[in-house]
Amino acid sequence: MEIIQSIFIIIFSLILSSFLNVVAIRIPKGESIVFPASHCVHCKHPLKPHDLVPVFSYLLLKGRCRYCQTKISPVYLLGEVFTTCVFVFAFYQIGWNQELWIAIPLMALLTTITISDLLYKIIPNKVNLFFFVLFALIHVIYRPLPFTDYLIGVIAGGGLLLLIAIISRGGMGGGDIKLMAVVGLAIGWKLTLLSFFLASLIGGIIGVLLLAIKVVKRKEPIPFGPFLALGIWLSYFYGNELISAYIKFALQ
C-alpha cells in the first residue's frame, strides 16, 4: 500500500506541476491555458502526448525539440522539478489527512506565483482570484480554525501590504497585496502575519547580499513574490513551532 501511495503521490505531483507551469507561463501573457495546445515555441509543431510527459520528455530529448532540434529553455524543466518537489514534500510532511485540502492548493498557489513573478514580475489577478474562490469553497468542507481567523486573515494580510504600498508610494505591488489577502483566507491571520515577517526578513538579507555582490543595481526592483512564497511556506510548515519557540525564549 505504501508503494502504491508513493507512486500516486509522485505521478499526481508531476502532472499537477506540469499544468501549473503552463498556467504560470501563459496566464501573465494573457494567453489561454487550453488553446493553442502545447507546441514548440520555435517551429510551432504541436506536441504529442509522449512529448509532454513531465520532466522525463525533456530529459529523454536532452532539452531539444523533437521536430526542429531547437534547444528548449531549461526554465521549463527547473519549474517542473521544483514544483514537483514542493508537492511531494507537502504530502510527506502533512500525511494522508484532511489538511491536504489546504496544503495542496496552497502549494499550487505558491509555486505558480513564484514562477510567474520570477519570469514576468507579475502575480496575475486571475491566479489570485481563482485561489480566493477555491479557498472560500474549501472552508465550507474543511476549516481547522474558527471562521473569524480567516476573515481577519484576509483583512490583515491584504490590509498590511496595502498600508505599506501607500506609505512607500508603490513599494509593494498590487499582486503582492492580493496574494496576502488570499493567504489570509487560506491559513488565518496569525500564520499570515508571520509569513510577511519572515518574507521581509529573508528578502531584506538577500536584497542586501545581491546589492553587495552587484547582481542587482540599487533602485532595480527585486520581485517580492518569491520571498512571500518562501515566508508563507516556512510559516505554514514551521510557523506554530517558531511561534512557541519565540514565546518560550521571550518568557525566559
Ligand SMILES: [Zn+2]
Ligand atoms: Zn520545434
